[in-house]
Amino acid sequence: MQRRYKLQYVWAIGIALALPLVALAAYTYTAFDYVGVLYGTTPGTATITEAFGIDNSGKIVGGFCADGDTGPGWGGGCSAPGNAPSHGYVRFKQGTATIFKAINYPNNSFETEATGTNGRTIVGLYDPTIPVPANADLGKGFYCTFSSSTGCTDFHTVVYPGSTSTDLQAVNEYGDMVGLYSLIAVPPFTDFGFLLSKGKFCTIDIGKAPGHKDAVDTNALGISEENSVVGSYDDPLTGVTAFLMTDVEVEQYKKGKPQLCEFKKLTTFVYPGAGVHQTEAAGISEGGLIVGNYLDNTPNPDTSHAFQVQSNPDGTINTATYATIDFIPLQPGDNAAASINPKGTVVVGNFEDTRPPYSTLAPKERAWIAK
Numbered sequence: 001m002q003r004r005y006k007l008q009y010v011w012a013i014g015i016a017l018a019l020p021l022v023a024l025a026a027y028t029y030t031a032f033d034y035v036g037v038l039y040g041t042t043p044g045t046a047t048i049t050e051a052f053g054i055d056n057s058g059k060i061v062g063g064f065c066a067d068g069d070t071g072p073g074w075g076g077g078c079s080a081p082g083n084a085p086s087h088g089y090v091r092f093k094q095g096t097a098t099i100f101k102a103i104n105y106p107n108n109s110f111e112t113e114a115t116g117t118n119g120r121t122i123v124g125l126y127d128p129t130i131p132v133p134a135n136a137d138l139g140k141g142f143y144c145t146f147s148s149s150t151g152c153t154d155f156h157t158v159v160y161p162g163s164t165s166t167d168l169q170a171v172n173e174y175g176d177m178v179g180l181y182s183l184i185a186v187p188p189f190t191d192f193g194f195l196l197s198k199g200k201f202c203t204i205d206i207g208k209a210p211g212h213k214d215a216v217d218t219n220a221l222g223i224s225e226e227n228s229v230v231g232s233y234d235d236p237l238t239g240v241t242a243f244l245m246t247d248v249e250v251e252q253y254k255k256g257k258p259q260l261c262e263f264k265k266l267t268t269f270v271y272p273g274a275g276v277h278q279t280e281a282a283g284i285s286e287g288g289l290i291v292g293n294y295l296d297n298t299p300n301p302d303t304s305h306a307f308q309v310q311s312n313p314d315g316t317i318n319t320a321t322y323a324t325i326d327f328i329p330l331q332p333g334d335n336a337a338a339s340i341n342p343k344g345t346v347v348v349g350n351f352e353d354t355r356p357p358y359s360t361l362a363p364k365e366r367a368w369i370a371k
Helices: none
Strands: 029-032 035-039 042-045 048-054 060-065 087-094 097-103 112-117 121-126 140-147 151-158 165-171 177-182 191-197 200-204 216-223 229-235 239-246 265-269 278-284 289-296 303-310 335-340 347-353 364-370
Touching: 035 087, 035 097, 048 347, 060 364, 087 121, 087 151, 097 151, 121 177, 140 177, 177 229, 191 229, 229 289, 239 289, 303 347
Parallel strands: 048 112, 048 335, 048 364, 087 112, 112 165, 140 165, 165 216, 191 216, 216 278, 239 278, 278 335, 303 335
Antiparallel strands: 029 364, 035 042, 048 060, 060 087, 060 112, 087 097, 112 121, 121 140, 121 165, 140 151, 165 177, 177 191, 177 216, 191 200, 216 229, 229 239, 229 278, 239 265, 278 289, 289 303, 289 335, 335 347, 347 364
């Protein structure tokens, strides 16, 4: 699966900090897998299912892959990441039925992922060609129009000017989109975040913000209706660090080129606790509730956990509201909170299921809903 998070997940038992958090105890968790057409006309249940975005109506978008899906030039078998084609999907309710529709960029048969939705528009990323070399990222962003009857139609490609790769990650109610781009096609990538609003781009680069000259690799991953943007960057002292940037707007182009985004306030933060060494913010609600992921060493090195925290109206972080929100009742350790709906009432994420029958051959990557 291509979506490039900084956190690399290693599965273990999750623990929650004893910090107050509004409505945390009310969460009910539901795991799910993509069920539908896997590839060609082959139906079944996906080997890997990941959730990346959710809107107020409950539509969820994400990516999946299935063992046996070889695609052109691929080895097949998603048990080894990157060996099999991935496909996007949208999950929604039709009466009492749960419907899945696959999303594949037109004339593209091996890498498509849906990463965000506002209900009418779905955004994501796709690979137009088989990467050469294999570790290259030549992906492009896309958005499409969604309807429950026809699925995703009217596809549009999005490429940040001058970039080698562009990933769209989220879209708000007004159609403003955020993501990341790179000017280098092979690792080590140097990433920059961006905002796309009314057809114009601007760059989000924490390294250009006052007091952060050593920061690199900015990823913009979530956006609210107020154009507050969350994501992560690499810091020489704190490692992967989360950020919240408020009132982000597109600056005027100069000589036909995008400039740095304007913003009101930048707040950087790390999840509190012994052993925490990476923090990434992935989504934000209209009311400023932020979800994301952090790494600590409990009980194993580089264990990933999902978290949420409330931001204040002035763009700062309410440090009393940090809480771990790993999948419950099973707490497998390697969790990722990917998105929160604008109302702030439903969170989606991903975990590795170690329970039978999912652990018969190897733990299975699955998506979860918490509401």
